[in-house]
Amino acid sequence: EVQLLESGGGLVQPGGSLRLSCTASGFTLSAYAMNWVRQAPGKGLEWVSVIDENGSAVYADSVRGRFSISRDNSKSTVYLQMNSLRADDTAVYYCAREGTPGTADYWGQGNLVTVSS
């Protein structure tokens, strides 16, 4: 059974940093691209970043230069390093597997990041 489990969220002050982890099970992480998607409280979904099987990354304009995605296939884990956090980064962050290319087929339960003083 495919499972994705996010961790590392919490409360952080504006300007601070946080690293989210997404641990995969039930499939071989190295064979798939992985995405991060976020959802601000009461709002819709916003794509954040993707890392492909080769480690190439793409970012949304809103996070480029502040966030960094990486992966450690030996640990079946994808990371999202978030720096220079702002109040508008407050959201539940989901990781999602890109199964068939161009398809976000499995999603984690999400992890809340709150940026506030």
Add this chain to the structure above:
Amino acid sequence: DIVMTQTPLSSPVTLGQPASISCRSSQSLVHRDGNTYLSWLQQRPGQPPRLLIYKISNRFSGVPDRFSGSGAGTDFTLKISRVEAEDVGVYYCMQLTQFPYTFGQGTRLEIK
């Protein structure tokens, strides 16, 4: 960026009746590889999103056949043939043809 526009934003439906949600993209979603990477997601209250339909009309594993997708180019539709209580939630279209991936605003399906 490709803008995804859903209508309606709210859809009150009677149990057992059909429902339909439209999604329009600001440019064609046909990828250079010939595929159209348009998906539909369901988000039940308090739950993460769940994939229902991918590449316009393909039902994902375990999705009931009352859900169907159609469309081409820039216009797409999700249909539920007979709404059940468990279908309550917010439905999103999502394009994965071009970066950045983008979502529609969401359509809230509620029971009358």
